[in-house]
Amino acid sequence: MPTVKMTSHLYRFFPQLQNQPVTVPAGPVGNALHTINEQAPGFTDYILDDRGALRRHVKLCINDTIVIDRKALTDQLKAEDTLFIFQALSGG
């Protein structure tokens, strides 16, 4: 199953994900996020906006490829892939 690595910033809000292997089903990356939301209720509200699109300062990568479809999140995860959840860098 694909594995997930995320910015440690998210552990502040979802400590249950810290130091835990997070795996998700292969398929659309949107489904993966909702799977994480089942383990950590409210998770998608931090990653996605009211319309289910990726928030402006959040970036997803499948291995070393940036997720293109930020609106419908249809980019596909394969079983051996790693999904990375990053936050944008910003100032003080």
Place this chain on the structure above:
Amino acid sequence: MNNTILLGTRKGTVILDRTATGWAARPILHAGVPVCYATRDPRDGTLWASLDHGHWGPKLSRSRDDGATWEDLSTLKYPEGARHILQYLPTPDFDPEAPTGQPDYADATVYKIWVIAFGSADQPGRLYAGTIPGGLFVSDDGGDSWTLNRPLWNHESRGGDLFAGDATSETHWGGTPASVDYGVFEPGIHSILVDPKDPNHIHVAASSAGVLETRDGGQTWAGRNTGMLMDYLPEPAADWGHDPHYITQCPGQPEHLWQQNHCGVFYSEDGANHWQKVSVPEAGVHFGFPIAVDDHDGRTAWVVPARADAERMAIDGGLFVARTTDGGQTWEPLRKGLPQENAHDIVLRHGLDSSGDCLCFGSTTGNAYVSEDRGDTWHCLGNNFPPIYSVRFG
């Protein structure tokens, strides 16, 4: 007498408690998270903070144990189908001829929860929140769930019912510069006034549209901008396009409303049916963001003047509060205890509050001052707070 002051700051929520020797700040809450508004529900003591996460979206945070623990809520969202007419950022490469004349639409998403207000004592659980992009949300269960007020969202001044289809009228709601941080140029609701004598009577103010009023609990809304004048459009007295920075209402005389506008200080003694410009630029009273009114005397108000409008900082390096006791005919500068040299502070729209004889304000320079004698003298609460966005007694 209020024994608590809440500061919403760029780096969290600061609560100050009155002690035998003065005011003492607790360790910062929501550390590192921008808090654009923090307040206490006077009905049940619940503390509220509006978190302005740069990465993770706006969230409300609620504490029912006086700040010991907080619960973040993600329940305030636009419903499916909520759209607004897209405003364009006035960037240097913006071509006003490029749009076809037909409006472009955007699906609504919350950028900022700008202000939180409370219903009356006999409306337990009733809360209001104003957002960028210009939504008024209502909760009747203490914030567990929220509903968009559709009559205001669908108002004819904003293009009509976009849930039902394309615009049926032109939008007159302009973008607020406060939205540019989010990469958009959309209006925002920053003031919500519930009439203490009639909870179905509510005023809201939107930047940059103006003031609207409902008398039927939000079922219908009408503009209340008669007498308003703006300097930045060809028709200063137009119905719409005004830029209220903040409006407030006298609790004891709710027909007395005050407005610190981009274009001056305005006063109404008839429930916002008519506004009168009461600026005295030669006294420094004209531009600014916040305004406060006395609890009982609707003719007494305070502002924190700033140099209009390209500078947006204290006038000539001296920080002062101005007070009127005659409905804005005259203003008295109050400087005792405030820095009069090399002070370049600006106090934002939610950065001043009054309660009884007490006033408090905080600036984006991280300075906070309190007065316990109606502004005659001021005492510094601290000079090293993060940039302060809101100040509320509670």
